[in-house]
Amino acid sequence: MAKNFSEEDIKQLKNNLRKACEYSWRTNGYKMTSIASLTKEVGISTGSFYRLYETKEELFFEVFTMIENRLKEEWNKIIESNQGIDGFKEALKWLFREYTKYPRMYDFNNPDYILFLNKLSKENIKYLKENNENFFSDALDNSGLSLKISKEKAYRVFSTLLFTATMEKDFGYDKYEVFEFLLDNSINKIFNIN
Incomplete structure (x- = not known):
């Protein structure tokens, strides 16, 4: 699926993104939850995000x-x-x-x-x-x-x-x-x- 990521990396990154997303929803709401803030929180690039998720x-x-x-x-x-x-x-x-x-x-x-x-x-x-x-x-x-x-x-x-x-x-x-x-x-x- 994503280049340079093992299957285990992909699972872990997706899990970290889900946790960061839920936390952001709780504190900021849907609209203020951005890819930029989530990727920063997880420590990946925007390009890496789009290798994990299409949208x-x-x-x-x-x-x-x-x-x-x-x-x-x-x-x-x-x-x-x-x-x-x-x-x-x-x-x-x-x-x-x-x-x-x-x-x-x-x-x-x-x-x-x-x-x-x-x-x-x-x-x-x-x-x-x-x-x-x-x-x-x-x-x-x-x-x-x-x-x-x-x-x-x-x-x-x-x-x-x-x-x-x-x-x-x-x-x-x-x-x-x-x-x-x-x-x-x-x-x-x-x-x-x-």
């Missing part, structure tokens, strides 16, 4: 998928250790805290993220959308809960609740407490609770 978006897609998979793994660990409504709530609260810690990385409505999406292929956009919806569907199935409302409506309700994590304006009240209040007051309308 910046290829790396970004890889990193985004990696982050999604890590979130799913953690979610599933929480659900496995505490099934039912309590486990689902605990997992959702964990996800909210994760989104709150890194709002630049998880605000999927900001112009930076939309710019990133617009540069992806239709296949990659479709994959991300389906992967997100499948995750929610799998999360419901793994929790053992049954819905009172349609799966689509439940997905939108939980997405809306999680969106509040990315709001950067002064909330004027404890954001976690507001989220928990909304979650606690909507959960009985979403799930059949025995």
Whole structure:
């Protein structure tokens, strides 16, 4: 693949680039993450980057998928250790805290993220959308809960609740407490609770 790089070098460089990219997203957001800053961080030239990846978006897609998979793994660990409504709530609260810690990385409505999406292929956009919806569907199935409302409506309700994590304006009240209040007051309308 890349001249002068062994297969092991390629694996290591890609891994280092993914880590640097994720860190940059957390601190700077998508738009401010540049090839120049990533290659400087990893210690390679821009030319070397383009021997590893055809485009910046290829790396970004890889990193985004990696982050999604890590979130799913953690979610599933929480659900496995505490099934039912309590486990689902605990997992959702964990996800909210994760989104709150890194709002630049998880605000999927900001112009930076939309710019990133617009540069992806239709296949990659479709994959991300389906992967997100499948995750929610799998999360419901793994929790053992049954819905009172349609799966689509439940997905939108939980997405809306999680969106509040990315709001950067002064909330004027404890954001976690507001989220928990909304979650606690909507959960009985979403799930059949025995």
